[in-house]
Amino acid sequence: MTDAAYSSWGRLPGHEGPARVLRPAQRADARPEARDVSWLAYGCGRSYGDVPRNDGGGLIDTAALDRFIAFDAGTGVIECEPGVQLGDILRLGVPAGWFLPVTPGTQFVTIAGALANDVHGKNHHVAGTFGAHVAAFDLWRSDVGEIHCRADNAHRDLFAATIGGLGLTGLITRVQLRLKRIPGPFMDVETIRFETLADFFALSANSADSHEYTVAWVDCSARGNRLGRGWFMRANHLSGLAQPRQRPRGPGPSVFATPPFSLVNRATLGPLNSLYFHRRARRRDRAASHYQPYFYPLDAVRHWNRVYGPRGFYQYQCVVPPGDAPAVIAELLERIAAAGQGSFLSVLKIFGDIPSPGLLSFPRPGATLALDFPNRGAETTQLLDALDSVVRAADGAVYPAKDARMAPEAFRQFFPRWPQFADQIDPAFSSTFWRRIAGEHA
Amino acid sequence: MSNIVIIGATSAIAERAARRFAERGDALYLVARRADKLAPIAEDLKVRGASQAGTHTMDADDLDAHGAMLDAAVDALGVIDQVLVAYGTLPDQQACEADPASAVAAWHTNAVSPIALVTAIANRLEAQGHGLIAVIGSVAGDRGRASNYVYGSAKAGLAAFLDGLRHRLADTDIDILTIKPGLVDTPMTAEIDKGPLFADAERVGRDIVTAMDKRRAEIYTPGFWRLIMAIIRMVPRPVFHRTKL
Ligand SMILES: Cc1cc2nc3c(=O)[nH]c(=O)nc-3n(C[C@H](O)[C@H](O)[C@H](O)COP(=O)(O)OP(=O)(O)OC[C@H]3O[C@@H](n4cnc5c(N)ncnc54)[C@H](O)[C@@H]3O)c2cc1C
Numbered sequence: 001m002t003d004a005a006y007s008s009w010g011r012l013p014g015h016e017g018p019a020r021v022l023r024p025a026q027r028a029d030a031r032p033e034a035r036d037v038s039w040l041a042y043g044c045g046r047s048y049g050d051v052p053r054n055d056g057g058g059l060i061d062t063a064a065l066d067r068f069i070a071f072d073a074g075t076g077v078i079e080c081e082p083g084v085q086l087g088d089i090l091r092l093g094v095p096a097g098w099f100l101p102v103t104p105g106t107q108f109v110t111i112a113g114a115l116a117n118d119v120h121g122k123n124h125h126v127a128g129t130f131g132a133h134v135a136a137f138d139l140w141r142s143d144v145g146e147i148h149c150r151a152d153n154a155h156r157d158l159f160a161a162t163i164g165g166l167g168l169t170g171l172i173t174r175v176q177l178r179l180k181r182i183p184g185p186f187m188d189v190e191t192i193r194f195e196t197l198a199d200f201f202a203l204s205a206n207s208a209d210s211h212e213y214t215v216a217w218v219d220c221s222a223r224g225n226r227l228g229r230g231w232f233m234r235a236n237h238l239s240g241l242a243q244p245r246q247r248p249r250g251p252g253p254s255v256f257a258t259p260p261f262s263l264v265n266r267a268t269l270g271p272l273n274s275l276y277f278h279r280r281a282r283r284r285d286r287a288a289s290h291y292q293p294y295f296y297p298l299d300a301v302r303h304w305n306r307v308y309g310p311r312g313f314y315q316y317q318c319v320v321p322p323g324d325a326p327a328v329i330a331e332l333l334e335r336i337a338a339a340g341q342g343s344f345l346s347v348l349k350i351f352g353d354i355p356s357p358g359l360l361s362f363p364r365p366g367a368t369l370a371l372d373f374p375n376r377g378a379e380t381t382q383l384l385d386a387l388d389s390v391v392r393a394a395d396g397a398v399y400p401a402k403d404a405r406m407a408p409e410a411f412r413q414f415f416p417r418w419p420q421f422a423d424q425i426d427p428a429f430s431s432t433f434w435r436r437i438a439g440e441h442a
Numbered sequence: 443m444s445n446i447v448i449i450g451a452t453s454a455i456a457e458r459a460a461r462r463f464a465e466r467g468d469a470l471y472l473v474a475r476r477a478d479k480l481a482p483i484a485e486d487l488k489v490r491g492a493s494q495a496g497t498h499t500m501d502a503d504d505l506d507a508h509g510a511m512l513d514a515a516v517d518a519l520g521v522i523d524q525v526l527v528a529y530g531t532l533p534d535q536q537a538c539e540a541d542p543a544s545a546v547a548a549w550h551t552n553a554v555s556p557i558a559l560v561t562a563i564a565n566r567l568e569a570q571g572h573g574l575i576a577v578i579g580s581v582a583g584d585r586g587r588a589s590n591y592v593y594g595s596a597k598a599g600l601a602a603f604l605d606g607l608r609h610r611l612a613d614t615d616i617d618i619l620t621i622k623p624g625l626v627d628t629p630m631t632a633e634i635d636k637g638p639l640f641a642d643a644e645r646v647g648r649d650i651v652t653a654m655d656k657r658r659a660e661i662y663t664p665g666f667w668r669l670i671m672a673i674i675r676m677v678p679r680p681v682f683h684r685t686k687l
């Protein structure tokens with residue numbers, strides 16, 4: 001019933017797990033001394049694949065390093081330890097009128113984990129990535145000890161390598177983040193149904209200037225003239241005067257046990273998607289929503305990842321350049337639907353052109369598609385390899401935070417600055433992901 | 443808003459309780475033996491909303507230091523409304539069996555020191571006319587068991603002391619709370635393999651704050667330990683001796 005400790009969100013089976021785990025109670029103790037194993041920091045394990053894993057090596061569990069250091073309610077600059085979760089920052093910031101500058105679709109991630117994957121949110125087109133709002137951080141390295149890295153001057157190389165650096169450049173021990181002003185906790189959310197991919201691209205273009213947050217859900221089981229149908233969601237923070245007085249709901253349900261097989265399968269995939277597509281009678285809807293259900297709908301169901309059963313699942317997220325995006329996304333969706341794979345949680349979004357600060361940052365201009373695939377063994381990995389080929393031909397990229405299987409050659413093409421990055425890796429740090437990707441260079 | 447003194451403020455359990463106090467704006471005075479460990483905790487509690495988070499360094503084993511600490515707490519807070527006594531050590535049972543000095547040291551930290559401290563605090567609160575003293579004991583005090591009876595007996599002595607003190611103060615406005623955690627995943631239990639009976643410090647901290655708010659006399663946290671310990675106390679000795687508890 002309980003999941004193996006220190007697994008990742010995709011719950012793919014067959015991992016050896018870490019040989020050693022450090023659980024420092026304070027940041028001064030977060031210094032792995034042993035050199036007979038490699039080390040890697042572990043946040044909440046909300047990455048889907050092997051990025052937060054160090055099988056046979058050592059993990060530094062940062063859960064207890066979750067203290068705030070300073071918060072200036074005038075400027076919105078917050079400083080904290082690496083294991084502080086985004087939800088904790090919101091609990092402190094929102095009542096004072098401050099919000100995360102960028103947030104992923106779950107608040108159960110650590111600030112250092114968000115930094116190390118340079119995560120993005122529904123406001124990428126106006127805010128860029130998480131790392132773009134990081135003012136500074138402290139990094140502990142096995143070779144030089146603790147150093148202070150800033151966006152503007154000190155250790156600029158290590159700053160760029162650590163943002164999106166997958167935990168390989170050392171242990172982040174402190175982060176300084178700039179929050180953004182909001183008028184209150186509520187959102188003004190508009191939901192619009194679209195029937196074709198062309199409509200999605202048009203809606204995205206039309207909403208880019210008017211809406212801070214845009215994202216779409218697509219029906220990945222639809223083919224032919226229904227291909228690319230879905231719901232477009234765009235939102236802004238609701239202005240101060242319009243804020244309702246409703247209180248947010250308490251904790252929601254939990255998937256207590258892992259079912260013996262995936263509840264998302266060939267029999268349920270089509271109906272689930274169709275049901276969702278037809279969930280509302282109105283093609284267009286506008287409502288006020290508290291930020292919690294708007295940004296974190298999945299957080300309401302704890303351990304939702306267990307619905308995929310004991311074999312776990314893959315998530316696949318890619319980005320393709322803007323020029324060919326409509327055709328390439330159509331091809332990806334067609335292949336997924338034809339294979340009868342995919343799942344219910346398929347997301348499409350247009351990234352803007354704000355440069356990402358990290359050497360290995362994933363976000364870049366274009367259209368990004370993210371979806372889950374229940375693990376059906378070779379059948380699934382073959383489909384994902386085929387998707388990789390389409391993405392490579394289009395000169396796109398696949399997101400390491402979600403990955404558990406891309407080929408080393410694919411990674412090197414997607415992240416051409418990897419040799420510069422490799423120079424900055426801490427000699428005592430490694431990960432299962434990095435050994436898989438870099439092979440003999442690891 | 444209350445004025446709360448926490449002694450053993452670097453304990454993982456105490457820190458979780460302290461965060462709840464801070465979030466509602468309580469004024470805190472934090473006492474621990476390591477200043478370097480205490481400073482980041484005090485900083486955090488201030489950011490979370492504590493209206494004050496003064497600190498004081500004291501080794502609780504040094505009984506002569508208790509008075510000066512209480513004077514300093516009164517200087518910082520004015521009135522002390524509540525006290526949470528959280529420090530403790532989990533001694534190596536084998537070492538305590540082999541070496542009487544180890545057993546005595548474990549008793550000193552887990553029984554003698556808190557008894558001395560709580561006596562002094564109770565007298566001050568009595569003079570002031572109101573207050574609450576919450577002390578972390580342990581389920582281990584409910585029955586002596588081969589695996590940790592030195593620690594358990596110290597917690598048992600402390601619990602009986604608190605029972606008596608509560609009796610003594612029954613018609614005053616001073617409340618005494620005995621907190622009996624079960625197994626909690628904290629640095630104290632770092633060496634022990636974690637099974638399903640382990641609770642996290644967050645849960646236990648929350649239970650402590652609720653019990654203090656409700657002015658309870660005794661709690662088990664998580665609550666199911668009350669039943670487990672009732673059963674363990676009832677097991678007849680011949681059967682008990684065949685177990686490895
Ligand atoms: C429901 C859900 C929705 C999501 N939505 C999005 C989304 O919209 N956008 C997006 O970008 N991502 C999204 N993600 C992915 C998630 O945001 C990232 O994987 C995030 O980085 C996870 O953070 P974590 O704290 O769990 O880190 P982990 O997964 O534990 O670790 C991630 C990386 O950070 C490193 N790391 C952690 N702590 C430190 C430290 N102290 N020092 C150095 N390195 C460290 C680890 O070594 C590892 O390489 C989503 C995930 C889920 C489960």
Ligand SMILES: NC(=O)c1ccc[n+]([C@@H]2O[C@H](COP(=O)([O-])OP(=O)(O)OC[C@H]3O[C@@H](n4cnc5c(N)ncnc54)[C@H](OP(=O)(O)O)[C@@H]3O)[C@@H](O)[C@H]2O)c1
Pocket residue numbers: 450451452453454455456474475476479500501502503528529530531532551578579580581622623624625626627628629630631
């Ligand atoms: N964890 C469990 O399973 C469990 C179960 C039942 C009861 N308890 C009780 O819960 C309380 C808190 O423990 P915890 O689990 O939170 O463990 P913890 O994090 O290890 O806390 C123990 C605390 O006691 C302090 N301490 C020990 N000796 C001291 C001394 N001589 N002077 C001052 N402080 C001293 C320690 O200070 P340093 O930080 O300086 O070391 C530490 O802050 C203890 O009373 C313990 O007996 C724990």
